[in-house]
Amino acid sequence: MSRSTHLKGVVLLGGVLLLVGCVEQNSGCIPVGGKITYKGQALSKGSVSFVPPSGQGQPAIGTIQSDGTYQMITPGRGPGVLPGQYNVAIQSSEGAVNLDRFAPQDLANTVPKGSPPGVSSGMRSLIPLRYTDVRQSGLSVTIPADAKGPLRFDFNLND
Numbered sequence: 001m002s003r004s005t006h007l008k009g010v011v012l013l014g015g016v017l018l019l020v021g022c023v024e025q026n027s028g029c030i031p032v033g034g035k036i037t038y039k040g041q042a043l044s045k046g047s048v049s050f051v052p053p054s055g056q057g058q059p060a061i062g063t064i065q066s067d068g069t070y071q072m073i074t075p076g077r078g079p080g081v082l083p084g085q086y087n088v089a090i091q092s093s094e095g096a097v098n099l100d101r102f103a104p105q106d107l108a109n110t111v112p113k114g115s116p117p118g119v120s121s122g123m124r125s126l127i128p129l130r131y132t133d134v135r136q137s138g139l140s141v142t143i144p145a146d147a148k149g150p151l152r153f154d155f156n157l158n159d
Helices: 003-025 104-110
Strands: 032-038 047-051 060-063 069-074 084-091 139-143 155-157
Touching: 032 060, 047 069, 084 155
Parallel strands: 032 155
Antiparallel strands: 032 069, 047 060, 047 084, 060 069, 084 139
């Protein structure tokens, strides 16, 4: 390989990396995070979902860390949340069943009838079940289109 061809390859690779960086920076997402507590104690595991109330738009998800904090990600766009209004659902459970071990026809017997989405027979919710459903949680957030910098939303859950 000639020195000229090698240089062109390095320049091309640098341009691709720069373009990827620009796409991520211009995703339109606003950095969002916060902390989730239940009865004053930080939740140590679970997930947070931001779902547009109309069903139109793009939801965002976050994983609850051991200290109760979370950072939101919009699938297909990267870190942060697109501007708009969202209903919020929070899930935190223990004793989860690994559903990957089951064949699809067996899953019908794994989840009890009437359970909220994501709850299986081996799971026990660590928070009241109403928080697991965006239609019943009573939690919502608004991400302003003109937001500058990270936004913080803390959720203090009670019975």
